Amino acid sequence: MSSLKPDVLRFDLPCQEKYLQVVRLALHGAASRAGLTIEDIEDLTVAVSEACNNVLYHAFDEETLRTGDPRMLITLHISDGEVRVEVEDQGHGFDPKHVLAADQSELPTTQSYGLYLIRAFTDEMKIESAPGSGTRISFVKRVSK
Template sequence: MKQHEADHIQMSVPAKPEYVGVVRLTVSGIANRVGFSYDDIEDMKIAVAEACTNVVNHAYEEGGVMNVSYFLYDDRLEIVVADRGQSFDIGSVREKLGPVDPNRPVVDLKEGGLGLFLINTLMDKVEINDESGIVLIMTKFLHGDEVERDVERISQTQPEQ
């Protein structure tokens, strides 16, 4: 079975604290549209806010842009947060990605004092590239809600009264 292309949504916002909420709301809307659970959406909102806060606090002396991309697949949502305001070729970035090592400080990634540890805890997969600025790719897999599916199946097999 051939994997189809992901839907891709991209936004560039000023690297200012007041725009972190805009990115959080966007993540919430996209994740809801894809079908993630409330808890997964809340986890993604916190992780994205941490990544964006890092860009706001550390990436630029003054001014600058955060590039946030969302790749929507059937089974997952990949969120890419990049600083330095430059557009990037996700294919070439992916070739140079490595897993996040929370013991290795990458340009002092400790947004809110929790940083990469928190992002790693909340997301299913986190990868980073720090060659020219920071590119952080956070993945959350769509697990579905087994409880609801099982309840539906049980109710269908019970005799009507």
């Protein structure tokens, strides 16, 4: 694999809990191609699931989940020794300042455990969102030294 140009894998999935295991299985296979250790991959698996949980529970209203076709888009950038992940939705979005303020407390609240775990289990994390404009959570996991 070239270390300059990452392999890009895209998954466009229905916003449904039953596909979480599919995402984890695909991620497991893809991340092993980047040379991550089993422990790195397990950390990344939790991070990706938590980002998907964020879409499942916070991106769309009940009506859209019941009658529409809301999607979660997962993009993996696989390089030597590194996996970069983006989890996106076209939901109602939120003001990241509110979430980040809660997320940076020393002990997470029940609601913020998901973002807290993404931050703890990855090397970099970024949230891009605005009310009405969907959300993109990006993070990177590098191979442990």
